[in-house]
Amino acid sequence: MSEVVDLLNEILYELRSMNEKLDDIRGNKYSDGSLEDIFDKLDEINGNIG
Known part of the structure; x- marks a missing residue:
């Protein structure tokens, strides 16, 4: 299991x-992040409001 976590951490990096x-x-x-990250977060918030 730790090998999977290590691999996922490498992929994330x-x-x-x-x-x-x-x-x-x-x-x-x-x-604080890329524009795409900001837009994605705004879309997520907007979806949660609606």
């Missing part, structure tokens, strides 16, 4: 690195 690189390329870098 790689995805975060890729997200940061994409943000740098697009120029949408914010210190």
